[in-house]
Amino acid sequence: MSAPEELTVDVNGFQTRVWRKGSGPVLGFIAGYGGLPRWVPFLDHLAERRTVIVPSLPGFPGxxxxxxxxxxxxxxxxxxxxxxxxxxxVGADxxxxxxxxxxAAEMAAVWPADVRRLALIAPLGLYDETDPPADPWAQRADDVPGLMCADPEVWKALKAPPEGANSIEWPIEQVRANEAxxxxxxxxxxxxxxKRLPRIAAPTLLLWGEHDRVMPRSYAARIGALLGGRHETRVIGGAGHLAELDRPREAADAILSWTS
Amino acid sequence: MKLMWFHLMPYTELPDDFRQRHPSVWVDIHSELFDPKRAHLMYNDFMDELEYAADCGFDAICVNEHHSNGYGLMPSPNLIASSLARRTTNTALCVMGNSLALYNPPTRVAEEFAMIDVISGGRLIAGFPVGTPMDTCYAYGQNPSMLRQRYLEAHDLVMRAWQEKETFAFNGRFNQQRYVNIWPRPIQQPHPPVWVPGGGSVETWRWCAEMEYVYCYLSYYGYKAGRATMDGFWNEMARLGKDRNPYRAGFLQFVGVGESRQHALDLYSEAAEYFYGRCLHVDPKWATPPGYTSEGSQRAGIESQVKQAADSIVRGKSTGERMAATARDMKGIVDNGYVIIGSPDEVAEQLREVAVTLNVGHLMLLLQFGNMNKEVCRFNTKLFADKVKPLLSGLFSEWEDRWWPKPMEDNLRAEIPAFLPKLAAE
Known part of the structure; x- marks a missing residue:
């Protein structure tokens, strides 16, 4: 794994990190719960064939x-x-x-002409009381890694402070991501x-970790039924909610083939 | 000094195996444990106890707000306070308090507090807590990332609603109200005294200093655990150039008075162990909604842990986190200072030390706690009033309490129809 190029852009006066790596047509990726405090193998896999651009959401690491x-x-x-x-x-996958x-779904719904192809890994945003999502903020601390990833060690490794990290600011930054x-x-x-899903025109791939404990897989069908354009659902075996962390190669391959 | 009588109104019949069979006393405590007909008796006992404390001469009686909580049966302390306003005459009514961000619009707090102030003839102390994570973020669904800003804005709205003479428009970030003009207006002018219960955050201390409000540290862990927090508070006051007037502060303390220390142990052990064992049994999953604890407080908490400082159990910790590490047997409860027990002289001596070391002029006393019954509660209350209070009342007489209610003159007060005088009935 080599380091990506790191840029910053101004959003409402906050300097916001944007990672960029690889070559070829642009593919954007927006991280999941907890954000990305460090570069991960999944992004390298995408960068093997595409120019990957990874902007941080406000309040998330970066x-x-x-x-x-x-x-x-x-x-x-x-x-x-x-x-x-x-x-x-704008205009990219x-x-x-x-x-x-x-x-990402909001972007494709509000500006349908500006997203070419869309790939969504277990999106939040819906709530059906017959099969409610887990509450990620009402968890005992020890339960969070196993909630986010099928292999809790994957989450722990993502969140462990790297050598030389500020031992006070690092944990605060991780809490901040949960707060955001x-x-x-x-x-x-x-x-x-x-309400907005029917506006999405981009062909949409729905990816779900086989063992997602946050968003039940039944939401793939709910979302699929509401999407305006062509769509397909694939399950990633052995993965949890953040499937791109548990199974980086499989998740990247699915996205690369959908957007090729 | 002021000795104030505080009631949490705990449900007194949680089962013996509550800790084993139920995950939490708060938020998702099961409704099968609540028997409304038993609670009818509890509420009436509790209100009798508050009225009795007023009759016994305590300076104030205090109520507070909790939601979905097995040890706090007052989702609306204002309902209890309005009843107490009619059944007491000279005692201050301390509502500790209304969690401002939970009221929509917050004008409701300005109105209800004004009602209590008017009905009681100007005896209200207006408490403005942010509220615990369990109450605000989980039971009431407030967003932890916005809670404090909403609280501060709601405070501004309430203070303006009390003080502005003309109808005004409130154009807030979270609250927009085109016509604000409350009726009634409070008797106490420019407004009832404002007290702020809080954890150990520097931001809250600074804000209380800036606004000239009373800061109250309402912990269930007594004076030993409270020492670091109150020291921090006074250090910050000194840094800001504020005087050491002990009436800037309030502090909560559990107390059990007996004829002797052993008598007190015999009388109060069961109730104390019920409280610390069952009532503070909170599932840690409700402890830390992200954003509830400010980043400044998180930073102070991590730093004090690194330094192993005395206040690391408080700094950056939410109520739920503190509750997780609690002694539950009477020896631990007493040794840790959660509950002060002893003969009247022994209790007075300990409370004097608490008041002086923490420099606190408003002591809020929990003389009913856990499943203590009315008879024992009355005994504790009466013995304290007769034998302990006189030994402490003169403390801090050199300071003026600028934060105490200023009721209207006696001769202008309404005549309240007679009700059963409790002392006379005994």
């Missing part, structure tokens, strides 16, 4: 405290759109996971995304 000025869902959608524009992702998948997600989705995870 996103400073940008979430603190976003008070409504409209604020969030406009901030993410700004991020898309400044990262060069777009992928996202979990929180990021929900925002809460700011969007508290308390139910229902952002009424279902």
């Amino acid at each position: 996103g400073e405290r940008g979430h603190t000025v976003l008070d409504s869902h409209l604020d969030w959608i406009v901030a993410v759109r700004t991020l898309m524009e400044k990262s060069g992702l 777009l992928a996202g996971s979990s929180v990021g998948a929900s925002m 997600a809460a700011r969007i989705f508290w308390p139910m995870g229902n952002t009424q995304l279902a």
Whole structure:
């Protein structure tokens, strides 16, 4: 794994990290719950064949405290759109996971002409009381790794402070990512995304970890039924909610083939 | 000094195996444990106890707000306070308090507190807590990432609603109300005294200093655990150039008075173990909604842990986290200072030390706790009032309590129809 190019763009006065790596047609990726405190193998796999651009969401690692000025869902959608524009992702293929998948879906729904192909890994944003998503903010600390990934060690490795990290600021940054997600989705995870899904015109791949314990797989069918364009669902064997962390090669291959 | 009588209103019949069979006393405590007909008796006992404390001469009686909580049966303390306003005459009514961000619009708090102030003839102390994670974020679904900003804005709205003479428009970030003009207006002018219960965050201390509000540290862990927090508070006051007037502060303390220490142990062990064993049994999954604890407090918490500082159990910790590490047997409860017990002289001596070391002029006393019955509660209350209170009342007489209610003159007060005088009935 080699390091990506790291740029920053201004979003509402916050210097927001944008990673860039690889060559070929642009493919954007928006990270899931907890964000990306470090570069991960999944992104390298994408970068083998594409120019991967990874903007941080406000409040997520790399996103400073940008979430603190976003008070409504409209604020969030406009901030993410700004991020898309400044990262060069308007008109590109777009992928996202979990929180990021929900925002990618919003981009494709509100600006349907500006997303070429869409790949969503277990997006948040819907709530059906007959099969409710898990509450990621009402968990004992020890339960979170196994909730997010099929292999809890994968999550722990993502969140472990690297050598030389500030031992005070690092854990605060990880809590901040959870707070930013809460700011969007508290308390139910229902952002009424279902109302906007029919506007999505981009062909859409729905990816679900076989053992997703956050978003039940039944949401793939709910989302599929509402999508305006062509769509397909694939299950990634052995993966949890953040399938791109548990099974980076399989998740990347699925996205690369869908957007090729 | 002021000695105030505080009631949490705990449900007194949680089963013996509550800890084993139920995950939490708060948020998702099962409804099968609540018997409304038993609770009818509990509420009436509790309100009798509050009225009795007023009759016994405590300076104030105090109530507070909790939601979905097996040890706090007051989702609306204002309902209890309005009843107490009619059944007491001279005692201050401390509502500790209304969690401002939970009221929509927050104007409701300005109105209801004004009602209590008017009905009681100006005896209200207005408490403005942020509220615990369990109450605010989980039971009431408030977004932890916005809770504090909403709280501060709601505070601004309430203070303006109390003080502005003309109808005004409130154009807030979270609250927009085109016509704000509350009726009634509070008796106490410019507004009832404002007290702020909080954890150990520097932000809250600074804000209380800036606004000239009373800061209250309402912990269930007594004076030993409270020492670091109150030291932090006074250090910050000194840094800001504020005087050491002990009436800037309030502190909660459990107390059990007996004829002797052994008598007190015999009387209060069961109730104390019920409280610390069952009532504080909170599932840690409700402890830390992200964003509830400010980044400044998180930073202070991590730093104090690294330094193994005395306040690491408080700094950056939410109520739920603190509850996870609690002693549950009477020896631990007493040794840790959660509950002060002893003969009247022994209790007075310990409380004097608490008041002086923490420099606290408002002591809020929990003389009913856990499943303590009315008879024992009355005994504790009366013995304290008769034998302990006189030994402490003169403390801090050199300081002025600028944060105490200023009721209207006696001769202008309404005549309240007679009710059963409890002392006379005995």
